[in-house]
Amino acid sequence: MSFSEPCALAVDFGGTSIKMGVTAGDRILATADRIPTAMFESPQAIIEAMIAAALNLRGQFPSACVMGMGMPGWCDYYRGGLFTSLPMSGYGTMKFR
Numbered sequence: 001m002s003f004s005e006p007c008a009l010a011v012d013f014g015g016t017s018i019k020m021g022v023t024a025g026d027r028i029l030a031t032a033d034r035i036p037t038a039m040f041e042s043p044q045a046i047i048e049a050m051i052a053a054a055l056n057l058r059g060q061f062p063s064a065c066v067m068g069m070g071m072p073g074w075c076d077y078y079r080g081g082l083f084t085s086l087p088m089s090g091y092g093t094m095k096f097r
Contacts, residue, residue, distance in 0.1 A: 009054055009067040018046070020053050022061045032057055 007024040016038065021031040032053040040046045058064050 007064045009064050011069040013071045
């Protein structure tokens with residue numbers, strides 16, 4: 001695909017699944033398959049699945065120049081951590097930077 005307009009990778013990190021896509025303004029250009037969080041044994045495994053999906057989308061849209069992420073809880077930007085009340089073990093120590 002040839003798309004040269006600046007666009008963004010968008011991530012919706014939810015309690016049951018993670019949804020990812022590429023947006024440009026108010027347009028959704030592409031979406032990845034949902035990543036169900038319950039099928040992974042650790043937060044690190046989920047991060048690896050997210051990275052693989054993001055790299056796939058970025059390969060399709062090389063002009064993607066930023067990533068936005070919505071998460072359930074408070075994020076510590078400076079330390080790269082997530083503080084959440086999700087009912088999943090280990091998420092309070094996830095590192096995203």
